[in-house]
Amino acid sequence: MSNERVLKFPMSEKMFHNINMVTWMILAITGVLIYFKQVGEATALLMMTFHIGIAIVFTLNFVGFVVLNADRFFLMLRNLLIWDADTFAWFKNLGGYPRRLFGIPFGPEEVAPQGRFNAGQKFTYLFFIFMIFGLIVTGWLLYFMAPVLGKTTMVYFFNFHVWGSIIATVMAVGAHLPLAVINIEDFKAMFRFGAGDVPLEDALHHAPKWVENDLVKVSTLEQPLKAHH
Template sequence: MLSNQRVLKFPLSEKVFHNLNLVTWIGLAVTGVLIYFKLVDEKMSEILMDWHIGIAIVFTMNFFGFMFLNFDRFSLMLRNLFIWDKDTFAWFKNFGGYPRRLFGIKFGPEEVAPQGRFNAGQKATYIIFMFMIFALIVTGWLLYAYPAAIGKVVTKWMFVFHVWASILTTLIAFCAHMPLALINIEDFKAMFRFGPGDVPLEDAYHHAPKWVKEDLISIDGNLKTIK
């Protein structure tokens, strides 16, 4: 029975990367906003900047650690994000059925095109997140270590990008990504609970039928992920 089987969706390396990235992102966002908008006095701003730099070190190590120490998982994640077939684009015809499901808006066809491990909305969002993480790491450390070398004009616009790109990405994460993650509660529990990041096979088949059909294999009667 499908309901009695479970499949690993989030290996430990992905859970550690995601959750440490979440915690450090919040820390960077809070300290950055407090400093930029001058919501604290000058002395506290200096303290918060030290915190910002310290958190940024962990944030940077987490990203590159996952990239290089778990390159197989990182490359598989990128593979899944950059596969855009006809079903991926068809998802946008009704945005995965979420307008109809959440707000009763009859937008597009009722049937949702079958998706892989990530649906089209997740692919677009995660690609933005990955780009922004890398861009914010690069701009942040350049602004901190080499402002004189890159010049005043470049420093100015790099700072503007660093601040507002981080704010925009934070809004996307907390206003769209997290609420939608809560709707798919099995994925949410798999990512955040202690223990294996597995989900019921029935749930995986409902949300990601192409992933179940194409990327899972049976070993000793149990389904294992290969992609």
């Protein structure tokens, strides 16, 4: 078995993802407890103050990643926005997950070759990016400008902020997290300390078009290969 490895998640992406994950869950939990009145009034006021403080970190994390790591952000967007025939073919068998997880013979056995992200990840991550941006905008507009938004606009923004965040959280916890754990090499690369690399063999299996079209060898001296794009 080859010991060659490829860089899947640069440190900037790992920091953004993990800070985003922690702050998102804190915001979701505090928001749900307040909205559904699961805590007393005094606790709700304290939670809202905490919610706003975490929202500042959440916002700075996203803006910082986009501005300070613009190359990584737009490269990620490029990978997410490539929808070719193989991307759409992924939906014919949903990446083989129904067959693999539940023994359901859905679609063809062979999975169409994918790039850095498969079709399901592309759809999900684009939705998450949209929601991050939308929640930041609506949250701060509601906080700073609610009196001048007008009742109708404020209600629309509020419902988007509450129910959009709930839907996104359900998707993250119910689908994104379990599938990430199943793809254990990606999971370890994202959460362990140090380089976010995966075995070349794993990359060739899950993302052959990414390996073929995007990766370049940058080192072979006494260390596992690291490829980067």
